[in-house]
Amino acid sequence: MTIKPIFDQEKCDGCGLCVTVCRCGALEMQNNIVNIIEVAHCGWCMDCELVCSTGALQCPFEIVTLDT
Numbered sequence: 001m002t003i004k005p006i007f008d009q010e011k012c013d014g015c016g017l018c019v020t021v022c023r024c025g026a027l028e029m030q031n032n033i034v035n036i037i038e039v040a041h042c043g044w045c046m047d048c049e050l051v052c053s054t055g056a057l058q059c060p061f062e063i064v065t066l067d068t
């Protein structure tokens, strides 16, 4: 399964900070819009979500509890 951050174009102000912090080269700016170019390179570090002040990028995760 391929996973990638969820991007909401309506919330993006085009600041480019997410591209700057992404150490995996998974993001780029194209015409002031974030483009997720290398999904396979995304290490799900969540840095893009942390640096995005508008909430345009999100890296959701699921908490799974195991019965013991």
Ligand code: SF4
Residues within 6 Å of the ligand: 011, 012, 013, 014, 015, 016, 017, 018, 019, 034, 051, 052, 053, 054, 055, 056, 057
């Ligand atoms: S950090 Fe957020 S607002 Fe800035 S370019 Fe990235 S997605 Fe858009």
Ligand code: SF4
Residues within 6 Å of the ligand: 005, 018, 021, 022, 023, 024, 025, 026, 027, 041, 042, 043, 044, 045, 046, 047, 048, 049, 059
């Ligand atoms: S979660 Fe990390 S590796 Fe993936 S796009 Fe965001 S900053 Fe890049």
